Amino acid sequence: MNLALLSDEDFTGENRVRLTGRRLKHLKTVLRASEGRRIPVGRENGLMGEGEVLSLTDTHAELQIILDQNPPAPLPLTLILAMPRPKMLRRVLQTCAALGVKDIWLINSYKVEKSFWQTPWLQEEHLRENLTLGLEQAKDTVMPKVHIRKLFKPFVEDELPGLLAGTRALVAHPGRAEPCPVHLREPAALCIGPEGGFTDYEVGKLEEAGCTSVHLGPRILRVETAVPVLVSRLFDACG
Amino acid sequence: MNLALLSDEDFTGENRVRLTGRRLKHLKTVLRASEGRRIPVGRENGLMGEGEVLSLTDTHAELQIILDQNPPAPLPLTLILAMPRPKMLRRVLQTCAALGVKDIWLINSYKVEKSFWQTPWLQEEHLRENLTLGLEQAKDTVMPKVHIRKLFKPFVEDELPGLLAGTRALVAHPGRAEPCPVHLREPAALCIGPEGGFTDYEVGKLEEAGCTSVHLGPRILRVETAVPVLVSRLFDACG
Incomplete structure (x- = not known):
């Protein structure tokens, strides 16, 4: 997972998301992320950017995100x-x-x-x-x-x-x-x-x-x- | 298996090979081959050609082979x-x-x-x-x-x-x-x-x-x- 893909259901505010399940597990076990860590994120069918881990528990991670980059060009x-x-x-x-x-x-x-x-x-x-x-x-x-x-x-x-x-x-x-x-x-x-x-x-x-x-x-x-x-x-x- | 790769141990004569194990199973279950069927074969690090199934039992297949084609060019x-x-x-x-x-x-x-x-x-x-x-x-x-x-x-x-x-x-x-x-x-x-x-x-x-x-x-x-x-x-x- 080189980017966490965010869907509408992940959003708890305009620039705030909550990750659970597979992406949470990846964050904890592979990236060994802690509070303050920034990871690449992208909104499904939208822009890409970074998310900063605000809090991390056994059940979810809260991230503050900034989306400001276009995804790579699709193949025609x-x-x-x-x-x-x-x-x-x-x-x-x-x-x-x-x-x-x-x-x-x-x-x-x-x-x-x-x-x-x-x-x-x-x-x-x-x-x-x-x-x-x-x-x-x-x-x-x-x-x-x-x-x-x-x-x-x-x-x-x-x-x-x-x-x-x-x-x-x-x-x-x-x-x-x-x-x-x-x-x-x-x-x-x-x-x-x-x-x-x-x-x-x-x-x-x-x-x-x-x-x-x-x-x-x-x-x-x-x-x-x-x-x-x-x-x-x-x-x-x-x- | 688009070609059966033959190693030295498979040869029972100059142009005769015996197939067992995985290749035999493929011959029987995927290709549903019977006597007289010709299949592509190639000798490890050698030429490619065809093998004709001479006999087919539960434990092995006997093939008569002709090897007359070069393998495709390797990548440099x-x-x-x-x-x-x-x-x-x-x-x-x-x-x-x-x-x-x-x-x-x-x-x-x-x-x-x-x-x-x-x-x-x-x-x-x-x-x-x-x-x-x-x-x-x-x-x-x-x-x-x-x-x-x-x-x-x-x-x-x-x-x-x-x-x-x-x-x-x-x-x-x-x-x-x-x-x-x-x-x-x-x-x-x-x-x-x-x-x-x-x-x-x-x-x-x-x-x-x-x-x-x-x-x-x-x-x-x-x-x-x-x-x-x-x-x-x-x-x-x-x-």
């Missing part, structure tokens, strides 16, 4: 992921949030196991929890939006063309001739398949909707590795 | 990582192997907890196991080398200058003025700190040894995300 990227297996989903959500991806679509695909959709990690509170961990890691405040689409065909036929309008639309697919572009100066949409990849039918439908198929070189990467590799390549994410 | 990178916490170490090793990093140094740093060095994941067999998973994911055969250095000062003073000779040597450090370079056409060495970063003293010692400090933008990334972001940026890893 719509990320469309075949639903990953649950244990990977959590890390992918954290990674996306840390990298500045703000628009995440989890979609079905032939090779997505039906059981993946049953995971509790898709529940709103757990999505928020993992996205929050990513934002707090990276020092960002802007909560990504996650959209869940359990039917492939209606999504690609009815919704995807609209999503892709005005973007450089790509589907990462091993073995295609064209390499993934670098350093875009325009918004992008990127589709990443499941373990084993999209089927040829699915790649065809994604291409019909406006995507260009690109490869990532000879290596086959897991989605949690492919996302940072692609984001870094498309947007020069470091700098 | 020496990666120097402050020892990550154990649960992260496994994923970092897998990610490094998948990305084509072949030379990994795990070093001490002030903010590395002493307990991290006690983890069984540093044992030779477990290092190999996680590196193998990464190679099998990415379809590569060249086993990375992992070097363990539990003392910071002797490493940076006595060994590091030699390691850095002839490379573009970088230390990723938040807040530095210079952004990380892109698309190098030369070998590189990259140092990545622990959670909380290298101390100023440590950055000073790394700079004395020949490293330039560079930043990765305003976001603070976990090492498992920073590695693919940096590799992609430095080497255009997608091809």
